[in-house]
Structure formats: C-alpha cells, structure tokens
Amino acid sequence: MPIKSYLAHPETGQKEVLMKALSKIDHCDVIPAENKELLIVVTDTDNKTDDEKVKESIEAIESLKLLAMVSGFNTPKNK
Amino acid sequence: MQNSLTSRRNFLKKMAAAAAMTAAASMFPGIIFASEQDANLPKGANLDWKKGPCRFCGVGCGILVGVNEGKAVAVKGDPNSSVNKGLLCVKGYHQIMCTQAKDRLTHALVKKNGRYVQTPINEALDIVANKMKETIEKHGKDSVAMYTSGQSTIPEGYVASKLMKGAIGTNNLDCNARLCMASAVAGFLTTFGADEPMGCYEDIDHADYFITWGNNMAEMHPVLFSRMLEQKNRRGAKIIDFATRTTRSSTASNKSILFEPQTDLAVANAICYEIIKNGWVNKSFVENHVNFNKGLTNMGYGLEDKFKFKDKPTKIDFKSYKEFLEDYTPEKVAKYSKVSVKDIKYLAAIYGDPNKKVVSYWCMGMNQHTRGTWMNNLLYNIHLLTGKISQPGNGPFSLTGQPSACGTAREVGTFTHKLPKGVVMNEKHRRLAAKIWKVPYERIPSKPTYHATEMFRAVDRGDIKFIWTQVTNPLVSLPKTSRYRPGMEKESCFVVVSDVFPTPTSDVADVILPASWHIEKSGLYGNSERRTQHWDKMVEGPGETTPDAWMTIEIAKRMGYGDLFPYSEENHVEEIYNEYRQFHEGAKHGMAPLEVLKKESGAIWPYVNGKSTQWRFNAKYDPACSNGKDFDFYGKPDGKAVIWQRPYEPAPEIPDAEYPFWLNTGRVIEHWHTGSMTRRIPVLHKAVPEAYVEFHPDDAKGLGIRNGEKIKVSSRRGSCVLPASINERGLPTRGQVFVPFFDENMLINDVTLDAFCPISKEPDYKKCAVKVEKA
Ligand code: SF4
Numbered sequence: 044m045p046i047k048s049y050l051a052h053p054e055t056g057q058k059e060v061l062m063k064a065l066s067k068i069d070h071c072d073v074i075p076a077e078n079k080e081l082l083i084v085v086t087d088t089d090n091k092t093d094d095e096k097v098k099e100s101i102e103a104i105e106s107l108k109l110l111a112m113v114s115g116f117n118t119p120k121n122k
Numbered sequence: 123m124q125n126s127l128t129s130r131r132n133f134l135k136k137m138a139a140a141a142a143m144t145a146a147a148s149m150f151p152g153i154i155f156a157s158e159q160d161a162n163l164p165k166g167a168n169l170d171w172k173k174g175p176c177r178f179c180g181v182g183c184g185i186l187v188g189v190n191e192g193k194a195v196a197v198k199g200d201p202n203s204s205v206n207k208g209l210l211c212v213k214g215y216h217q218i219m220c221t222q223a224k225d226r227l228t229h230a231l232v233k234k235n236g237r238y239v240q241t242p243i244n245e246a247l248d249i250v251a252n253k254m255k256e257t258i259e260k261h262g263k264d265s266v267a268m269y270t271s272g273q274s275t276i277p278e279g280y281v282a283s284k285l286m287k288g289a290i291g292t293n294n295l296d297c298n299a300r301l302c303m304a305s306a307v308a309g310f311l312t313t314f315g316a317d318e319p320m321g322c323y324e325d326i327d328h329a330d331y332f333i334t335w336g337n338n339m340a341e342m343h344p345v346l347f348s349r350m351l352e353q354k355n356r357r358g359a360k361i362i363d364f365a366t367r368t369t370r371s372s373t374a375s376n377k378s379i380l381f382e383p384q385t386d387l388a389v390a391n392a393i394c395y396e397i398i399k400n401g402w403v404n405k406s407f408v409e410n411h412v413n414f415n416k417g418l419t420n421m422g423y424g425l426e427d428k429f430k431f432k433d434k435p436t437k438i439d440f441k442s443y444k445e446f447l448e449d450y451t452p453e454k455v456a457k458y459s460k461v462s463v464k465d466i467k468y469l470a471a472i473y474g475d476p477n478k479k480v481v482s483y484w485c486m487g488m489n490q491h492t493r494g495t496w497m498n499n500l501l502y503n504i505h506l507l508t509g510k511i512s513q514p515g516n517g518p519f520s521l522t523g524q525p526s527a528c529g530t531a532r533e534v535g536t537f538t539h540k541l542p543k544g545v546v547m548n549e550k551h552r553r554l555a556a557k558i559w560k561v562p563y564e565r566i567p568s569k570p571t572y573h574a575t576e577m578f579r580a581v582d583r584g585d586i587k588f589i590w591t592q593v594t595n596p597l598v599s600l601p602k603t604s605r606y607r608p609g610m611e612k613e614s615c616f617v618v619v620s621d622v623f624p625t626p627t628s629d630v631a632d633v634i635l636p637a638s639w640h641i642e643k644s645g646l647y648g649n650s651e652r653r654t655q656h657w658d659k660m661v662e663g664p665g666e667t668t669p670d671a672w673m674t675i676e677i678a679k680r681m682g683y684g685d686l687f688p689y690s691e692e693n694h695v696e697e698i699y700n701e702y703r704q705f706h707e708g709a710k711h712g713m714a715p716l717e718v719l720k721k722e723s724g725a726i727w728p729y730v731n732g733k734s735t736q737w738r739f740n741a742k743y744d745p746a747c748s749n750g751k752d753f754d755f756y757g758k759p760d761g762k763a764v765i766w767q768r769p770y771e772p773a774p775e776i777p778d779a780e781y782p783f784w785l786n787t788g789r790v791i792e793h794w795h796t797g798s799m800t801r802r803i804p805v806l807h808k809a810v811p812e813a814y815v816e817f818h819p820d821d822a823k824g825l826g827i828r829n830g831e832k833i834k835v836s837s838r839r840g841s842c843v844l845p846a847s848i849n850e851r852g853l854p855t856r857g858q859v860f861v862p863f864f865d866e867n868m869l870i871n872d873v874t875l876d877a878f879c880p881i882s883k884e885p886d887y888k889k890c891a892v893k894v895e896k897a
Contacts, residue, residue, distance in 0.1 A: 044131075046131070046135055046138050047138065048138035048139055048141055048142035049142065050142055050145060050146055072135070072139075074139060074142075074143075076146065079146075081146055083139055083142040083143060083146065084142075085135050085138050085139050085142070087131065087135055111145075113138075113141050113142040113145045
C-alpha cells in the first residue's frame with residue numbers, strides 16, 4: 044500500500060494546466076504552492092503495480108517538466 | 123479497526139505531503155503551502171491546534187500540534203512564530219510519530235536477578251530514593267551523581283539542580299550540553315563576561331554576508347538556513363561556507379572554502395592580521411570598548427583522568443597583540459591550513475569592509491574542538507576589531523544544537539560549576555541560591571566536581587556509586603564509549619535511566635523510569651536566540667509515564683526534602699518557573715512572565731518593561747546599558763569586551779602511518795542526535811536507515827573501496843563497521859572520513875577520542891586518527 048510524495052515542476056507558465064491534469068488522475072492528491080511554480084503530489088495506491096501505473100500517468104502529462112520523489116518507500120538517502 | 127486504519131493512512135499521507143513541503147522549502151525559500159496544510163486534514167476532524175516549540179533542535183521553531191479526541195494527529199509550523207514563520211524541517215513535521223513506537227517505555231522496569239521486571243512507578247521511585255540515600259550514607263554525598271540534558275525542560279533542569287546542589291549538597295550534576303555548548307559558554311564568559319549571543323535571528327534579515335564556520339546549517343539548522351537562502355535570493359545576501367567537508371550547505375552557498383582540521387585557529391588569526399595590516403580596525407570601537415588579554419598556552423588535552431587546568435589571563439596591549447599576529451600572515455597560514463592566500467584575504471576583506479554587515483554562525487565545528495574556547499574567542503576578536511557586533515545584521519552568533527541547551531543547561535545551570543544565577547565558586551551567587559531555595563548557604567559546595575567526561579571516568583574508576591541520567595543517551599553520545607560502557611556496566615555503580623524509549627544506556631540500567639514525551643507534559647525551552655517558549659500538556663502519555671521534573675520531585679520528597687519541593691503535581695511547571703524567575707530579575711536577564719509566554723510564541727530575554735531585548739550591549743536596544751556610551755559590555759566590570767591572544771596549537775592525535783585518516787563525526791538532517799526518537803519515525807528511518815562512512819572518491823579509489831561495501835573504521839580505542847558512502851550526501855576532504863553518530867548499531871563513538879578543551883572541558887568529536895579497511 045504505497046504512499047509517496049513528489050515535487051512536480053511545471054513547464055514555464057503551465058502550473059494551472061498541470062494542476063488540472065493531475066487532479067484528473069485517481070489516487071493522486073495535489074497541493075499547489077501559493078507563491079512559486081511548484082506542486083506537491085501525494086499518491087496513495089493499493090499495490091506496487093497500481094503505484095507504477097499512477098506514476099506513469101503523471102509522467103505522461105505534457106505540462107510536467109520534472110517529477111522528483113521526496114518521501115515514500117525506498118527513499119534514497121542522498122535525495 | 124477500519125477507522126483506525128483509515129486515519130493512520132490519512133496521517134501517513136499528511137506526513138508524506140509534509141516531507142515534500144520541507145524539501146520544497148529548502149529549494150524555494152519562503153514558499154507557502156499554509157492554507158493547504160489545513161485543507162488537507164482528515165475530513166470532519168475537529169482539530170484543536172496547540173502551540174509549543176519543536177522537540178528537536180536549538181533553532182526552536184514554533185509548532186502547532188493538531189489534537190483530535192485526545193490524540194496528536196498533525197503538526198504544522200506556527201505562522202505566528204517569528205523564528206520559523208510557519209516553516210518546519212522534515213524532523214519538525216514528523217516529530218509526534220515517535221510516540222506511536224511499539225517499544226515505548228510505559229512502565230518502570232527494575233532489574234531483578236539479571237531480568238527487567240515491570241514495577242509500579244511508586245515502588246520504583248522508592249527503590250531509587252532508598253538507593254540514593256543509602257549510597258550517600260555509606261560513601262558520602264559526592265558518591266552520587268545526576269547527568270541531565272539540553273533537552274530537559276527548564277523546570278526539569280531547575281529541580282535537578284535544586285536537589286543535587288541545594289538539598290543534597292553536591293556539585294555532582296552535569297549535562298550533555300557539556301558535549302556541545304561548553305566551549306561556547308567559556309568563549310562568551312572569557313570575552314564578554316556574560317553567556318549567550320548578543321543578537322537574534324532577525325539579524326538574518328539585515329546581513330549582507332553570512333559566514334558559517336564549520337557549520338552545516340542546511341542540515342543542522344535547516345529553517346534558519348532556509349531564511350538565509352531567502353535573503354540570498356531576494357536581496358543578494360551572500361553565504362560563505364568555511365568547513366572541513368563539502369556538505370549541502372557548501373553547495374547552496376555562494377562560496378565554499380575548505381580548511382585542514384584544527385587550522386581554523388590559524389585562519390582566524392590571519393584574518394585579524396589582515397584587518398590590522400589594511401587599516402580596517404574600527405579604532406574608536408576598540409579604544410572605547412575593548413581590552414587585550416593573553417592566557418596560558420600548551421594547555422594539554424585532558425586525556426588523563428583527573429586532569430586539571432586553570433587559565434591565567436594577563437593584560438597585554440595592542441602593540442604586543444599586533445606582534446603576536448606576525449606569525450599568522452596569510453602566506454604562513456596558507457601552508458598548513460590549505461586555505462589559499464587569496465581566500466584568507468577574501469574573508470578578511472568581507473569582515474574589514476565597513477559598509478558590509480556580517481553575521482558569523484557556528485556550532486559544533488568550533489565548539490567540539492580541543493581549543494574550542496580559543497576558537498570562540500578568536501571569532502569574537504574579528505567582530506570586535508571591526509566593531510561588527512550587537513547591531514542588526516552584524517554579529518557573531520553561536521548556534522545551539524539542543525532545543526534547550528540555552529534555556530536549561532546554560533540559564534538554569536545544570537553544569538557542575540553553575541547555579542541558576544552565576545557559579546558555585548562565587549559566594550554571592552551561592553548566597554542568592556541558598557536564599558531562594560531556602561537552604562543553609564554552607565550546604566552548596568564552592569568547588570565544581572565532575573564535568574561530563576570526568577563524571578563517566580569516575581563511574582569507571584568506582585568513585586561514583588550511583589548515577590541517574592535523564593533525557594540523554596550517553597552510551598551512544600559520549601566520546602570513547604569503548605571505555606565508558608564497560609564502566610557503566612560495573613557492579614560498583616547503581617544506574618538509573620529515565621527515558622522515553624529503550625537505548626544502549628537503559629540497557630545497562632538497574633532501574634528504568636518511564637518518562638513523558640515532550641507534548642505529554644507542560645514545559646519551557648530556551649532556544650539559540652535567548653527565546654523562552656512555553657507549552658501546555660497536549661495529550662496524555664501511555665501507562666505510568668511521568669514528567670521528569672515530577673519524578674525528581676518525588677525522589678526529593680522520599681529522601682526527606684519535601685519541604686524544599688512544595689510543588690503540586692498539576693501546577694508544578696508554573697510554580698517552578700515562577701520560583702526560578704527570581705534568579706534573573708533585573709534588566710540584564712529578566713525573563714518574561716508565564717502569562718506572556720502562554721499567549722505569545724516565546725519572548726527573548728532580557729525581557730524588560732514588557733519588551734524583548736533583541737540586541738544586547740547596544741545602548742540603542744538594551745536598557746541594561748548604563749555606561750553612557752553607545753555600547754556597554756556589562757558582563758565585565760569595566761564594560762569592555764576582551765580580545766584574546768590565542769595561538770594555533772595542533773590536535774592531540776593527528777593521522778600517521780598506522781592511522782592515516784582524520785575521523786570527523788556529526789549528524790544528518792533526518793536524525794536527531796543518537797536516533798532514539800527519529801529512528802522510531804518511519805519516514806525518517808526509511809530515509810536514512812543506517813549510518814555510513816563517507817570517503818573522498820580519490821581515497822575510495824586508492825583503497826579499491828566501492829559504495830556500500832562494509833568498512834572497518836578503527837582507532838587506538840576501538841572499531842566500528844559501516845557501509846562506505848562515496849559521492850552521496852557529503853564529501854570529506856582527501857585524507858578524512860565522516861561518520862554520523864545517530865545509529866546505535868554502529869557505535870562510532872567507540873572509536874572517537876575523549877580529549878577535550880582544557881578550559882571548557884568539551885570533547886572534540888571532529889578530529890582523531892583512524893585506519894580504514896574492508897571488513
Ligand atoms: S529546524 Fe530544528 S526546531 Fe525547526 S523544525 Fe527542524 S528540528 Fe525543529
């Protein structure tokens with residue numbers, strides 16, 4: 044039952060677009076920063092396969108420049 | 123069941139979001155998610171937000187703990203706290219999760235026939251009190267000792283001092299702040315005659331330059347570092363990192379300058395040499411506000427038991443100080459410090475520029491140093507020569523590691539030589555303590571006894587026959603635990619350990635007392651900027667857990683000192699604080715009344731006429747200044763601070779053919795000290811599950827060591843096996859390895875050396891010689 048959090052960096056000027064796209068994905072909560080071009084994404088899935096699927100759908104969004112995992116299972120120590 | 127699973131999942135989700143917010147805050151200082159923190163809470167939860175300071179570090183961020191049906195379910199930064207303005211670091215956000223650990227100590231445990239037996243708390247307290255009394259009767263009052271903490275609350279420290287010094291009449295009380303802040307204290311007292319920084323965190327909003335001396339603030343003081351980064355991005359303020367290892371702070375700074383361990387002494391002198399040579403001395407400041415002194419040299423390193431040293435200050439003049447500095451030209455110092463002449467001159471020019479405001483920050487790098495007091499003196503020299511002190515954005519600022527190293531260890535005074543006001547050696551101070559404590563003044567001995575290292579040596583020798591530790595884990599945190607663990611295991615000493623979780627220290631205890639955690643009791647902490655912060659009990663602790671202060675009071679009563687401890691169980695925190703405040707009455711150290719601390723997110727002392735004093739010793743801000751001048755260093759009888767002539771002297775143990783590497787130890791952002799709390803917080807534990815030994819990639823290559831490979835690190839004292847870490851978090855200089863000390867399964871302090879600064883008695887955890895080999 045993985046729970047993961049990510050920092051999602053939008054393409055320039057695409058924060059709102061990215062926000063909308065992310066909101067449509069199941070098992071995925073979004074928290075936008077009020078004053079910076081950044082969104083926090085928290086995913087909550089039942090198993091590893093679903094987790095990977097959600098991650099793939101997020102990564103396919105065009106307005107997303109970079110997705111960086113912050114916390115969850117297997118967090119590497121130098122990230 | 124379903125309900126509790128759902129709320130646990132929600133909780134975990136919130137924590138995951140919080141971790142991301144923290145990561146975001148270190149990349150985008152000033153980033154705001156505040157409203158979402160509320161929006162994201164479990165639906166329908168009726169949260170009661172209670173304020174307090176963070177449990178974990180000396181920054182002292184304000185936290186708000188969300189309590190739902192008697193349970194703490196969320197933490198967020200207190201937007202009303204001027205310390206953190208709503209921000210928290212990863213430890214701060216996750217702190218309350220440790221209370222859910224399965225192996226929480228919930229009941230007293232008494233060792234019987236080699237096994238721990240759960241015992242009612244009242245019975246366990248009887249055993250402890252009887253044992254303490256019996257030991258005093260048999261072996262005298264100096265055969266019992268207490269060892270407390272910079273994480274003890276102000277009331278906890280106060281009643282420990284009152285019990286040991288006022289009731290029993292022994293100075294056998296010291297604390298773990300000896301291991302982290304004693305050099306800072308000795309530096310303040312020798313230079314200014316008054317402890318603790320003169321400035322405050324608001325300096326960050328005004329400084330043009332931040333120079334960090336051996337201080338990885340991005341990991342150790344992350345919220346302050348984030349505030350500095352915000353000023354860097356917004357106003358172009360510059361951060362210069364001066365260190366022996368490349369860290370996250372170095373990479374986020376404008377410039378990183380590396381030096382050879384121990385040579386910070388020489389570089390500081392070289393900066394002073396340049397300031398004088400280039401005519402950058404603030405002459406009127408120096409003439410009006412500064413004296414020059416020198417002390418003894420070749421002081422030794424405290425390696426032998428019962429080591430004694432007393433400095434002898436002698437007045438000197440500016441001319442002889444200038445001559446002394448001739449040995450520290452940038453060219454001479456560059457040769458052994460490995461800092462280039464250009465970089466030394468660069469640093470001197472920043473301090474020397476009258477139009478630039480400079481704050482210097484330091485913590486363990488300068489304090490855990492066999493010449494720690496000297497190093498603190500030398501940095502003050504730079505600020506005094508240039509007059510850059512006690513003004514917004516200008517000043518030397520000694521940071522603390524622990525949340526109440528200032529408030530409890532230093533202000534209440536839980537060191538062997540200290541009293542809540544002043545020192546045991548001073549008759550006036552003893553008389554004041556005796557009056558407030560209502561004890562005969564003769565009862566308080568005039569001589570200090572054991573500082574931390576010597577206290578555990580005395581346990582090992584069999585001189586101390588009863589020791590009680592509270593809120594600390596010395597068998598992980600002391601240097602050279604390879605000696606002190608077998609010492610504590612000896613039959614000759616009865617060991618009592620009060621803690622929240624089992625630790626390697628509680629493993630050797632005869633009695634384990636179950637302590638309440640932070641938010642399960644009321645208390646007060648004092649942070650690095652002299653800010654006192656109060657919190658009310660927020661939730662009930664499990665089982666028979668009891669606040670440390672109350673356990674001390676219960677022991678005192680059982681030993682027959684009940685009349686000196688007339689506090690009530692419900693209100694003891696308030697009653698003790700009101701008694702303690704009497705010690706500091708007056709403009710120089712007045713503490714805010716409890717009603718103010720209950721309402722506000724802390725207040726900075728001296729608290730005078732309803733106001734915090736932000737910059738001490740500056741007549742513009744500090745009502746205690748009375749000499750009619752612009753500055754009054756009133757800790758000294760003539761109102762003048764002291765520039766000390768202190769030379770470079772080498773470390774006691776330096777790498778050689780047999781032990782060719784320097785060993786440096788320290789922390790990581792995810793873990794607090796010995797890890798007894800943070801290793802029980804799943805997010806933090808998963809992030810950094812075990813300690814490691816960092817190598818410079820060239821050294822690793824030379825030795826054929828690969829990342830993750832098991833390495834044995836050994837010194838003349840002991841060894842420790844850890845996985846290698848290459849090009850990961852930090853980068854030691856060539857010829858140096860770094861190991862974090864949070865992991866009780868990899869005890870690096872079995873390897874460290876128990877040498878200390880002869881003036882402050884603070885051990886040096888940053889330098890000893892080791893060899894490394896594949897395990
Ligand atoms: S910086 Fe220190 S006080 Fe602030 S949240 Fe982190 S650990 Fe707590």
